[in-house]
Amino acid sequence: NAGVTQTPKFRILKIGQSMTLQCTQDMNHNYMYWYRQDPGMGLKLIYYSVGAGITDKGEVPNGYNVSRSTTEDFPLRLELAAPSQTSVYFCASSYPASGTNYGYTFGSGTRLTVV
Amino acid sequence: DQQVKQNSPSLSVQEGRISILNCDYTNSMFDYFLWYKKYPAEGPTFLISISSIKDKNEDGRFTVFLNKSAKHLSLHIVPSQPGDSAVYFCAALRGDAGKSTFGDGTTLTVKP
Numbered sequence: 001n002a003g004v005t006q007t008p009k010f011r012i013l014k015i016g017q018s019m020t021l022q023c024t025q026d027m028n029h030n031y032m033y034w035y036r037q038d039p040g041m042g043l044k045l046i047y048y049s050v051g052a053g054i055t056d057k058g059e060v061p062n063g064y065n066v067s068r069s070t071t072e073d074f075p076l077r078l079e080l081a082a083p084s085q086t087s088v089y090f091c092a093s094s095y096p097a098s099g100t101n102y103g104y105t106f107g108s109g110t111r112l113t114v115v
Numbered sequence: 116d117q118q119v120k121q122n123s124p125s126l127s128v129q130e131g132r133i134s135i136l137n138c139d140y141t142n143s144m145f146d147y148f149l150w151y152k153k154y155p156a157e158g159p160t161f162l163i164s165i166s167s168i169k170d171k172n173e174d175g176r177f178t179v180f181l182n183k184s185a186k187h188l189s190l191h192i193v194p195s196q197p198g199d200s201a202v203y204f205c206a207a208l209r210g211d212a213g214k215s216t217f218g219d220g221t222t223l224t225v226k227p
Contacts, residue, residue, distance in 0.1 A: 004158070033214065033215075035217075040124070040219065041219050041220075042121075042217040042218050042219040042220055043159070043217040044217075045214055045215075045216075048213070048214050090158050090159070094213075101147075101164050101166075102161060102164070103149050103151065103161025103162075103206075106159050107158050108156070108157055109156075109158055
């Protein structure tokens with residue numbers, strides 16, 4: 001059981017480049033989330049999805065886009081990368097009710113540097 | 116406006132003693148509170164949760180206390196072990212909304 005898988009683990013982007021961070025879960029979770037963690041800070045919600053075909057903005061959505069075509073996949077797209085997007089990105093998933101009692105299952109993160 | 120605050124960036128305790136990590140929140144609509152543990156280069160892992168209808172929840176060495184009137188919760192680890200050294204995040208959510216708000220984390224160091 002792989003849980004939540006994120007790829008790549010590390011990436012260096014030049015300013016203005018674009019990329020997609022991949023996230024896949026094999027637990028049949030309805031809910032999926034993208035968070036970013038800046039140094040010394042907590043996790044900030046970028047986008048989330050409550051099911052295939054449904055996405056919504058979180059606290060810091062600017063500069064990002066998402067799609068949810070299947071239950072398993074929730075890719076995060078960065079268009080026109082900026083140094084402010086240098087961060088560690090975490091994908092997470094949960095069942096609708098289990099997020100309250102059992103928390104989220106997180107991936108191991110993607111460390112992105114924009115230079 | 117930060118809705119979930121962990122005011123202590125770091126905490127150091129001796130092995131075998133109690134560790135107490137604190138968290139404050141401002142949004143009275145939150146009705147579930149969770150603690151996550153994070154090791155370097157890994158994603159956070161769920162540790163323990165509490166709903167707003169309770170004031171205490173225990174799981175082995177870990178106990179979470181909730182004081183709704185003070186909008187404060189704490190995580191107690193007894194006895195602390197070196198393997199507990201990690202960053203601990205407090206999170207809060209409305210059960211019907213599904214999305215969690217996280218604090219900035221407290222780095223716990225347990226010294227042998």
